[in-house]
Amino acid sequence: MVQVAARRLEMEEFEVPKVGVSEGLLRVTACGLCGSDVEQYRGHFAEKGLAEYPVIPGHEPVGTIEELGAEAEARWGVRVGDRVALQPVISCGRCADCLSGAHHLCKGMFQMASPAYGYLPTTIGHGLWGGYGEYIHLHERTLMHRLPENVPNEMATMYQALAAGIRWAVAVPGAGFSDTVLVMGCGQRGLASVVALKAAGVSEIVVTGLKRDAFKFRLAREFGATHTIVADEEDTIDRVMEITGGRGVDIAVDVVPTDTRVIGHAVEVVRPGGTIVVAGVKGGNNMATLDTDRMVYKEITLKAVFTQGADMYRAGIDLLARNLERLAPMHTHEMPLEQAERAIQMLGGEIPGEEAICISLHP
Ligand SMILES: [Zn+2]
Ligand SMILES: [Zn+2]
CATH class of the missing domain: 3.90.180.10 (Medium-chain alcohol dehydrogenases, catalytic domain)
Structure with a gap:
């Protein structure tokens, strides 16, 4: 074709x-x-x-x-x-x-x-x-x-989705046991991120999606998500702060396509010293205004990721097989x-x- x-x-x-x-x-x-x-x-x-x-x-x-x-x-x-x-x-x-x-x-x-x-x-x-x-x-x-x-x-x-989940949500931000991780988006990369985070022993996994994503939310919970946020019904920032007792998340992973507002949300809900990973491509809508002052005062680390290398492919295939x-x-x-x-x-x-x-x- x-x-x-x-x-x-x-x-x-x-x-x-x-x-x-x-x-x-x-x-x-x-x-x-x-x-x-x-x-x-x-x-x-x-x-x-x-x-x-x-x-x-x-x-x-x-x-x-x-x-x-x-x-x-x-x-x-x-x-x-x-x-x-x-x-x-x-x-x-x-x-x-x-x-x-x-x-x-x-x-x-x-x-x-x-x-x-x-x-x-x-x-x-x-x-x-x-x-x-x-x-x-x-x-x-x-x-x-x-x-x-x-x-x-x-x-x-699904080997690439899982490899991406492992690299973007776990390896790049260095997610571990005591972390609270926000996965923004519940498509295949979002769900794969949940699978990878769970496999890495991360305790609190919060996932955002839309009203129409009920089926994906259900899977996210089965895979280990502890909280889900319906982003077109609830206020993402308020909900994350509520879930984390006002502290914010350690890591936010953006795998949302097209919508640039989520990066702004991530800046708000990441704790001081936290990390944002940007992976979702926005299809040319790259007009997000980023509150860089806020990022400076909070010492936020922003990392962009694109595909993955051989180690992650092997890990993804292994995770899939198991x-x-x-x-x-x-x-x-x-x-x-x-x-x-x-x-x-x-x-x-x-x-x-x-x-x-x-x-x-x-x-
Ligand atoms: Zn692909
Ligand atoms: Zn080369």
Whole structure:
């Protein structure tokens, strides 16, 4: 499924490419969708020069190694038939970011803003760079992770959500036992944050969402949230202060798409010396006025996060494999690849009556 313009995907046929000695071919078994698939579909990335058409979207692919060059087999430590999940960013391995371990921030390959599976246009090389297809031609610089046998394909597509939850809510802010953490947003990243925080032993987890998110609130509580706040019915700041006895939270994690006001709320409800993690992309609505004086007086740490590295992917896959049954309700829809547009619209809340959290596409 090729994206040719904003809000337009078309089915196209490509030749299955020949595999070089240092490359591989992945038969995609499923591809996960996240909030950035919605942004990409709506054309927000292309508007900002972060994406080009035509492109095969899909940056959360899992699949089976179908072909493998001899050098690739040695480098990746996988065999034909192995099931793997890909890291989306194709990193150069030589730049300052790569050498410091931040492969996920590498811009070295292809001289473009998003040198990643799901974002490289079909005009580069063989064109098969996205998870919305039957095959991905694996570039020699691909980073991949083998999937445990017990994880079914549709569940495996949640590997990125969980890796994000672990990094954004736990690892980056350093969340621990005695912390109270506010997770702003209860979509897949918000719920994954709750799962990760609970696994890390965090005692108080407060989650915000909207009136329409009753189903997600229920899951959040099952996963370990101690309090939920209906942000379009209640005053987030008042409620957090009430819950924390006026002290504020140690950490606030913003995984809300589009709405910039939540960062202002976070500044108000984080305790002095606390940390705010910003992850939710606002689709270009970046007009939030930030009370920086308040941040100064409270000595707030503000950290922005974008995707994650190999350690977090491994941790995410492990968390998934150990909690399959408990996490199963988070995977709400399994859809055929042909229905990619409908799947994205569903995730973006454009189809009334559909309560989607994690959706996987299957060729
Ligand atoms: Zn994603
Ligand atoms: Zn690099």
